[in-house]
Amino acid sequence: MKYIEKLRNSGLRPTKQRLQICEVLFNNKETFHFTINNLAKKIKKSLNAKISLATVYNTVHAFEKKGYLKKISINTDQTFFDTNTTDHHHFYDLNEEKLIDIKNSDVGPIKILKKIEGKKIKSVEVLVKLED
Amino acid sequence: MKYIEKLRNSGLRPTKQRLQICEVLFNNKETFHFTINNLAKKIKKSLNAKISLATVYNTVHAFEKKGYLKKISINTDQTFFDTNTTDHHHFYDLNEEKLIDIKNSDVGPIKILKKIEGKKIKSVEVLVKLED
């Protein structure tokens, strides 16, 4: 069980539910984007397990806090998460309401010429909205 | 009343409430960021009027649709609006939970090297998160 150690090392007990969610989230060739509801359905299908919605919330937030997931900002009512935790950017397709990754190397270097006294930059995220 | 024509030209009836909200939103030297709750309080103080929360929502959304306000994406539970509708970017101060504008000219040109078949770029927004 490849996730047991990873969880334990993060101070999270490797429970059955967490391990199952790990399977769904991290046992893929490609990273992907999801909403909580989205993920809850995926879990119900992918495994034939019923994990309580509260647990899905708990787990996703725990994983986010540990840095295994990233929350993504789009001005919509939906909250998206990303299993790709590396620095990168996004397209947001306004018609299909879907996210698409943009590799860092596919965005020219971004120079922020303005500085704020006493603050340092934690991240720079580019969101490119697409329409037909 | 300087907003009456503006509203009428947008197909919005210049009601007392809308005109009052226009005062609060657009009668300022500087543009600013706000949340709905935020704005509702400001209205209650600035003017001594009590506008129904539903009307504040309606009006803000109407103004947004007409392009007089911009919604801003940050991954937090709060929905921000901006009275600055020109193309620009933002700092988000994670500690103070506050937005700061970045003029377009303070961000070097952004090259998006990836293209999506059949889609065109509607906007490019940069969000720079700040910490202490």
Next chain:
DNA sequence: AATCTTATTTATAACGATTCTAAAGAACTG
């Protein structure tokens, strides 16, 4: 101005996403 029509406001109910709660169950420690 009186009347008609349509848009707007309003309080409140309804909603959906998320969080909280407290009890039951599972994981860890010695």
Next chain:
DNA sequence: CAGTTCTTTAGAATCGTTATAAATAAGATT
């Protein structure tokens, strides 16, 4: 195994937002 702590769970509670339907105001028509 016994004791402790963490996790899961269903359901209640909460929060921001949207829908509802009646009252009101604006605009158009006469």
